[in-house]
Amino acid sequence: MKCSQCGKGPVLANRIHISRSHVSRRSKRRQKPNVSKRRLNIGGVIQTLCICTKCVRTIAKQLRG
Numbered sequence: 001m002k003c004s005q006c007g008k009g010p011v012l013a014n015r016i017h018i019s020r021s022h023v024s025r026r027s028k029r030r031q032k033p034n035v036s037k038r039r040l041n042i043g044g045v046i047q048t049l050c051i052c053t054k055c056v057r058t059i060a061k062q063l064r065g
Contacts, residue, residue, distance in 0.1 A: 001032070001033070001035045001050050002033075002050070003033060003035055003050065003055055004049045004050050004051060005049070005052070005055040005059075006052065006054070006055055008033045008035075008052050008054075009033065010032045010033065011030070012028055012029070012030060012031075013029055013031050014026045014027070014028065014029070015027050015028070015029040033052050034052055034053045035050050035051065036050070036051065036053070036056075037049070037050055037051075038050075038051050038056060040059070
């Protein structure tokens with residue numbers, strides 16, 4: 001899933017196997033962003049958006065101050 005606010009999506013990273021000390025094997029894995037569905041009031045209309053937690057915190061901060 002992607003964040004509909006900032007566009008943050010999954011990235012590829014290496015999974016390091018601990019079977020060897022010096023020459024460790026590596027395989028690819030996906031790191032997914034912390035995305036959740038939130039209902040937000042945008043311009044008087046309630047919309048359901050998939051937003052990452054960083055954007056949720058930024059929006060809450062803007063509403064407070």
